Amino acid sequence: MIYRYVCLLVVVLLTTNYSQIKAQDSIAVYVQQALKNNPKIRADFAAYEASMQRVVPAGSLPDPELGFSFYLKSMEQVNGKEIGTLSLMQMFPWFGTLKAAKSEMSWMAKASYEKFRESSFEVIYNIQSQWYKLNSIQAQLANIRENIKLLKSLEEIALYKYKSPGGKGRASGSSSYSSVSSTTVQVSSGTPLSTGGGMAGMGGTSSVSSPSSSAMTANQSGSMASSMSSSSMSSGSGGMSDVLRIQIERAELENSLETTQSQFTAAVAAFNALLGRPYASTVSVPDTLLQKPFIANDAAAWEAVVTQNPMLAMWKAESASYEAKGEMAKKMGYPMIGIGLEYMINVKKPEDMNSMNNMNGMDMIMPMVKFTLPIYRKKYKAQVKDSKLMKQSAELQYQNTQNELEASFVAINLRIADASRKIALYEKQRQLTETTFQLMLREFAASSVSLTDVLQVQRELLNYSLKQVDSVVEYNTAVAEFEKIIAKDDLITTNK
Template structure:
């Protein structure tokens, strides 16, 4: 029974631990993802907030556009009562409400709604621009971070190469006993630093198979010793190799410091987009990766026409002008006013003006008024103006769509070029890594000199840096096209 309880306790602890680590991993994945920072930027960026508030302000125009005109209240008071038939008038109170022609208020609300929708499309455009800026900045930082990692890895390789050169420099010369060379070779092969170099140089196999040949004869030892730079060239030659490697290390260390400085500056720009402090920590992914792009040309152009906010703004503007033309037409019709007038009447002593049963009684008079839109040129010009604006927006839509299509084709061409460049540098990096592994083996065995090793090492680093930059350019082109498509996924 006790054993079963112990098992249950252990299983419970394991589940709790797994849950904790999975939550921690999920939190880490959330915090260092581009989507997380985009969400933070949309919530905090002042420019986006400004456009959002502007959209809310335009929404408040809708009830204003559909409201009636304010009623007119007029008061009249006489300093001396005026004798009228049926009494003496002390003053009048009148109230009048004007009503536009049927459908005018509806057309005004439709116009205001389209203007608000136009502002909403402008807000969406601001969001898309912000997403493009955040994504571009993110990929720039990832590129620099990848280049920093490549430089640090190459510094480790050069450190290991320096150790090999130092071992060659400190090894016995070829004038030593014949059986000394295999001993040195075996020592280099089995030393801990050599093992570290083998594991750190991309999986290079520098084991005993290439250095522990059964060559115990003097001739074999002499040829092996003669091929090693530090053995045949004396101490000066061996020391020059060490110094050359140290020069390469110094250059890479300078590159690393420069990259740290650039990353710090780019993080400050990134935090500015998120409306955060410049020193706020930004967690980058471990390695830059190509993002997916699955749109065909037909799908992309259709999506641009349907979803692009700039085209949406122009469409809403055209619909607003159409509604305004309808409202102008309705306003060219008469407006009807309905009101009431209340007359305060006192009694009169003049029997000629007094009427039996009416003397001193207040009077209520219903009123109706009609506006007369006689000046037709003004109303006709208003309707023609709105119609011309609507046609202008239609042509503007076509022109903007053509511009967006040309931008798409330009970005797509750059995207295809970037993809080819990524594939090229990926292939060159693989070949350079293989070449480097082989030439280091040849350097150890004396078949190649240090110049070739450093040259290939430089090529390898150059291809790695260019590959990271090509991936960043590719991803930037993808988000640029997605911005045209209003694809925020």
């Protein structure tokens, strides 16, 4: 029942947070699938259900003892011949022992429940984090395709300038043009021209997880652009070399497109693994990634962490369970009391002078009381000490977890603020660069600027666009992690 509450809660929560755009609806559906199918969540929920089944046996009396004995040869007694006995005995632990045992198992079940909650929030965070990574990679793919189209347009402009009257290539004759055209075909056929990848050379964002490799590739691309710039200056601008350089840039981007597509496929497989479904299943990713709503209130938020975080609640429950276990161990050192009855079965014997006629053949009932003698005290003292030490360990674990959460709380808030500033900065830089790029395109068409300058501004525009998307991803991921540690809008505790 609680598991269904959890699924409904998370779906309603995420749908509420994401009701304004299509992406939010799809992520809510994916979260619902994960809560139903993720093996980790299902395993922890099964463990919680198992711990709940231990509560009732822990608070129950031990089973009564029923005994039967008979004589192979009847025993002669004054009241007849005894042929057998029936006995029934019920043991009772010392007062409060069963209550303490039940309390211990109840707190252990509570700890298992909090572990299940922690697993649920962890999976939800992982799903959102992977989802934002998919958005980032898809944005990279869109930018690469857009810039390939842009380079094709630049190539057409460069070819037009080359063929126009007064172009640098006209004086060299048709044979020269034919020779260069054959070189152009060879470059466009997919021959590797750079070992770094186009995206890394145009802003350092071809790889999501390898900034050092991106920086190296950016240096290589910069060196290549510098050498081409000097070559262009030596032979004059506006020649066929511009066309070749554009085709080199386009070949790099096409190679980067394939690399980024492979990264997207791997990210989809990881996302499907969280949902507990086949790795090749289709994932619907929106074209636009928006910032998650977030309102900072450090004092109230930290109070919510202390009162609602599942890990803190788990250590509290474990501490209480060890306290109850110590109380039970203490009471187990007291005697157990047994109350029972013994029923003696007799048959009549022949009457004689010694028989008592009024009792001959009468069955007998005998009440019994029994006590255990817990005289071996060391084992009980050891159990009590064990419980105290484990309680102390749980309290220290609670303090350590709280310290770690506090450090994470501060770091996450700083990450959110930093990402928010970056988003605003890159948006402003992207708009200014886009305006500059449009102006330079007109100037390039009028032969006022060189192709090197146009490509440099184009790289900057791509760089700022991708940096802005990455900042939104970083922002949303940090907000998702914040919601995980704060157990935001968690109503599970009201359904226990």
